Amino acid sequence: MRERTGALHPHLECGKLRDVQIPIPPIDEQNKILTFVRETDATFDSLYSGYARQLTLLSEYRAALIHECVTGQRPVFAAQSLVTQSS
Numbered sequence: 001m002r003e004r005t006g007a008l009h010p011h012l013e014c015g016k017l018r019d020v021q022i023p024i025p026p027i028d029e030q031n032k033i034l035t036f037v038r039e040t041d042a043t044f045d046s047l048y049s050g051y052a053r054q055l056t057l058l059s060e061y062r063a064a065l066i067h068e069c070v071t072g073q074r075p076v077f078a079a080q081s082l083v084t085q086s087s
Contacts, residue, residue: 025033068074 024030065074069076
């Protein structure tokens with residue numbers, strides 16, 4: 001009933017919807033758009049992979065630094081200076 005009477009949009013009826021024209025670009029333009037979207041998506045995927053790798057390496061570095069400080073292999077003050085230098 002909602003679709004037949006346009007309950008969500010006052011004064012919108014199915015009969016009026018049949019007359020609505022929807023512009024669609026030509027096939028060659030659709031293909032260009034698709035190519036652009038795929039290339040952009042590939043770029044974002046590549047950037048995301050790089051950032052994910054960097055986060056993984058930073059997490060591993062942090063864990064190694066903590067381990068060295070806890071086991072006495074690296075003085076805590078030296079580790080603090082490394083952290084402040086990288087910030």
